[in-house]
Amino acid sequence: MSIAQHLRTRLVVVAGWLAPAGAAAQVHHHQAAPPTPLDLPMARDASGTSWQPDTTPMFMWQWLAGDWAFNLHANVYAGFVDASSDRGAHRFAGINWVMFAARHAMGDGGADLTLRTMLSLEPLTVGAAGYPLLLQTGESAGGVPLHDRQHPHDLLMELAVRARVPVADAAAVELYVAPSGEPAIGPPAFPHRFVGMFDPLAPLGHHWQDSTHISFGVVTAGVFTRRWKLEGSWFNGREPDEDRFDLDLRAPDSFAARLTVNPTDATSAQVSWARLDSPEQLEPAVAIRRTTASAAWNHAGELGVLAVYGRNDPSAGPSTGAGLVEAALVLAPEHTVFGRVELLEKTGHDLALPAALADRTFGMAGFSAGYVYDAVRLGDLVPGIGIVATVNAIGDGLAPFYGTRAPWGGMVFVRIRAPEM
Template identity: 50%
Template sequence: MRLPPLLLGLFLGLSAQARSSTSDSEHAGHMAHGDSLAHTDPAAHGGHSQTEVRSLRDIPLMRRGSGTSWQPDLFPPAMIHGQVGNWGLMFQGLLFGGYDVQGGPRGARALEALGWAMLMAEREWSSGQLVLSLMLSPDPLTAGANGGYPLLLQTGESYRGEPLRDRQHPHDLFMELAASYTHYFSDTWGLMLYVAPAGEPALGPVAFPHRVSARFDPLAVLGHHWQDSTHISFGVATVGLVTPLAKLEVSAFNGREPDENRYDLDPRAPDSFSVRLSANPTTRVSAQVSYGYLASPEALEPEVSANRFTASATYHAPVGARGFWATTAVFGRNLESGEPPTNSALLESSVDLDGHHAVFGRVEYVRKTGHDLVLPEALEHQTFDVGALALGYVYQFAPWGPVKAGLGARGAVNLVPESLVPFFGSRTPVGGMVYVRLAPIMPNTR
């Protein structure tokens, strides 16, 4: 496969910049055995890691988002870590529980609990780094009724042999079961290999459940199946060239969406591929562009394949002594067999003002077909511009050990064209959720 010249040129340019910023021997012997988490500890920098990355050995483990995707190195203290011999252990997770109400004729209401928990084990040698990942979700047990939780205008996957509409499907129990190894040929470039029976190919931004910009929002993005829906793929192999500033990856993976049994693995021979260029030019910024070919992603339409293009950028910054601001912009485009191309756009942001008060918002636009929205057959091949504006607030209590609890509320105004009013009851159907949020924090931070 030939890499697009623009991606290759950008990667080589960033590689040269990284090489000129430090000599190959500048950081030799930087990490001793037993110190593998020293460069991942935000507490050493006032709660936020702000160390400039000049060597592959300096890349913080928290740069990794979901799968092998990158997020900014500046990261809030939201994990628990420890050391067992030469292995560094890290635990992350989020859990939301509350009452979800979506209005209008196609809406519903339900008590739901959503979330994920991840354990990573990392071992560092002078020649490279090994990372093992296990991520689980309670969604099949807590949000599996009727195929998922209510969410107006959401589409994708199926339940009892019928396509889902106005519901977000639950995530599978096994969200990730993966191993990755990065070999350091020098301080400025290396080769990464990622293998996952359940994992994420190099396609799209950090998946929405794991983005800091979405960490206070319990509900999914409407453009999920245009942007990051491959974050649970059952069979992934990725190889990447890595520098301190950039990474160029190619993946082979199983393009089929998970089936309706959310408790098992769904292995298939790799039939899809993707390529992604990621860059972290500063500790506060991360960006990516990617392309993927997804063979037969939907079980109900095995003859339909898709080409997907995504681009995204994320910005992180501290706010005062204890706060944190994160913003992500995403563009996604799908071209499916026999259908016109459809686009999506997202801008989301969260601001933790002081460790107690947090506000968040999301603006979305997606062009969906009548088939996506499960409209009558006469409208199946028409396209419709839909969107949503969501705002929310969370009050976070003082930490209880390494865990912080919060009470939150989220409201959304959805936007549909006049032609869809007969189905949704209004051009602006609304939805909302009140919830409790639980998350780990770095011990000894407040």
């Protein structure tokens, strides 16, 4: 072997040894996003501290600057909402949120720190009385409980700091502190789920499932591996008040616990339990125990399905439950169809029926289908146009208040979102 050949062999061996470090340095030089604890995929991050399947597509703009990664997500709908029946109405409405996150590595061990805020202009574009949505309930306007309207989100939907620190080869801890944020209850909140990227309208059962996604004062601590996470939250359980521009901070009075499991890259499931001490401003003496279970599946970023069941057991009045199955199917980058089925119970009190019916429970169903066309070829900003229609089914007990057993509603809209990464 010549000296040149010998040297070349040595160089190849040395290069082999150096390759991992060299590759990492090169990636660093080209500004990769900071590493995540346990190498968790970024796509798993959903609203608050919740998880979704790793195969869920990420709709966002990302910048890297220094050791920081900045993400901006947006979903902005504007359109005409219509609801039939004696309790229906119609109006133009803007349904929207943007989310900005900055993530930074802490040390060399894979720990990271995330600052995140989520904002909505719905207080201006939906208005205090909300948009028409048949059988919807929850929160209030003018001191009166809202019914058949969806309340606006607050301006400051989230203002949060999250730290994740590996504590062993396969385990890490997480701490989330949020003046406005989401405690560990339920699946990812509806506006941030895969179907929520296409369907602007809120689920009728979200006050049984994930309505706590805007809570003013949340501390969550969790421990996780690559496949499961166990979390506990201590938080202010009071729902947002009618002033949608401020932070409704109160002393934490409520607790939640959640176990999330992602057994495969395409699946995520959770069970959670919460005690909301005094969620309703108009009924401060009533506490609610909430139990939820959900499972999500996303096939290759093209088909997403989520099922959730939530149950409220109040300290006064009957217990009620709400089930939901929703799905979105991306037929081609431009064409998406979606649907949602809800089966649930609400009380006469929820629906603001006459006092004699307050403690009576009414069954109801909602069947929604929709389509969105996205102009994906335009690049960095994806405008779209879409439609969603819902038919509800109600029983003889409720029909007199609606004048029909099958009230319907829907929305035609334009929509702007971030491109898929």
